[in-house]
Amino acid sequence: xxxxxxxxxxxxxxxxxxxxxxxxxxxxxxxxxxxxxxxxxxxxxxxxxxxxxxxxxxxxxxxxxxxxxxxxxxxxxxxxxxxxxxxxxxxxxxxxxxxxxxxxxxxxxxxxxxxxxxxxxxxxxxxxxxxxxxxxxxxxxxxxxxxxxxxxxxxxxxxxxxxxxxxxxxxxxxxxxxxxxxxxxxxxxxxxxxxxxxxxxxxxxxxxxxxxxxxxxxxxxxxxxxxxxxxxxxxxxxxxxxxxxxxxxxxxxxxxxxxxxxxxxxxxxxxxxxxxxxxxxxxxxxxxxxxxxxxxxxxxxxxxxxxxxxxxxxxxxxxxxxxxxxxxxxxxxxxxxxxx
Numbered sequence: 645x646x647x648x649x650x651x652x653x654x655x656x657x658x659x660x661x662x663x664x665x666x667x668x669x670x671x672x673x674x675x676x677x678x679x680x681x682x683x684x685x686x687x688x689x690x691x692x693x694x695x696x697x698x699x700x701x702x703x704x705x706x707x708x709x710x711x712x713x714x715x716x717x718x719x720x721x722x723x724x725x726x727x728x729x730x731x732x733x734x735x736x737x738x739x740x741x742x743x744x745x746x747x748x749x750x751x752x753x754x755x756x757x758x759x760x761x762x763x764x765x766x767x768x769x770x771x772x773x774x775x776x777x778x779x780x781x782x783x784x785x786x787x788x789x790x791x792x793x794x795x796x797x798x799x800x801x802x803x804x805x806x807x808x809x810x811x812x813x814x815x816x817x818x819x820x821x822x823x824x825x826x827x828x829x830x831x832x833x834x835x836x837x838x839x840x841x842x843x844x845x846x847x848x849x850x851x852x853x854x855x856x857x858x859x860x861x862x863x864x865x866x867x868x869x870x871x872x873x874x875x876x877x878x879x880x881x882x883x884x885x886x887x888x889x890x891x892x893x894x895x896x897x898x899x900x901x902x903x904x905x906x907x908x909x910x911x912x913x914x915x916x917x918x919x920x921x922x923x924x925x926x927x928x929x930x931x932x933x934x935x936x937x938x939x940x941x942x943x944x945x946x947x948x949x950x951x952x953x954x955x956x957x958x959x960x961x962x963x964x965x966x967x968x969x970x971x972x973x974x975x976x977x978x979x980x981x982x983x984x
Contacts, residue, residue, distance in 0.1 A: 785895075
């Protein structure tokens with residue numbers, strides 16, 4: 645089949661890995677890129693052989709024949725760029741978190757539905773190799789019906805992470821929006837939809853605008869789920885921070901520990917197995933599990949575009965995750981349980 649013509653919007657840190665992930669999958673031709681700072685776009689275009697560069701996003705839409713656009717900008721630019729894609733009726737992928745507010749996310753989803761175009765969200769944590777392995781074990785019924793879970797992201801975020809994404813220090817909504825979007829999506833991936841949420845958060849670092857520690861309790865069907873996130877917890881792990889989780893079922897437990905080790909305990913005993921991510925030469929070892937997860941996610945997007953087969957990461961589905969993110973802020977501000 646002919647390659648799909650793709651344009652990239654945003655040429656910051658994450659574009660340096662999402663672009664080679666597209667080439668790893670194949671089936672696309674990146675024909676243009678946009679960045680507000682044109683010199684940065686020119687550097688990325690030269691690095692990856694992208695033929696055309698734009699400093700005006702609408703000019704790119706007007707001049708290029710496109711099958712798909714990938715928005716890899718910071719959050720404030722997401723909505724206007726998605727609305728442009730809807731205006732020109734071009735299928736669109738948007739980086740997470742989808743939007744800076746729930747209302748903004750709703751407008752994005754509605755605009756794409758009205759335009760009749762696919763809208764995908766680049767939520768990659770559920771595509772990480774150990775997460776997919778754990779999900780398969782749960783679906784096979786080894787630990788029975790899930791009734792409790794705990795999802796953790798705790799680490800003293802290294803200075804290079806703040807340097808790679810300097811806007812993080814300026815965001816008034818930080819850890820719940822940036823990392824909570826991942827963790828709430830994982831909770832939904834394993835437990836389904838939430839009926840209520842209670843959350844609290846606080847700021848430990850003095851050089852940032854937003855919160856860097858948060859905890860939430862969710863009622864999800866007949867299960868209770870805790871989500872705990874920290875960008876300031878000191879650990880002995882030297883690797884880039886990883887998600888860990890603990891799932892309890894009526895026939896056993898499953899735990900994803902650091903360094904991709906899964907421990908599953910049932911009446912038959914304990915299975916211990918490591919599910920490491922694939923290793924790609926273009927990936928940064930510090931972000932290995934995240935960069936590797938982009939490949940199966942991109943494959944899922946392309947399959948959906950080519951076949952019409954429903955993808956996992958639609959805008960409409962991710963809107964449910966955004967509801968949890970912003971309900972968590974509402975809960976913390978009002979110190980009460982929010983019904984979903």
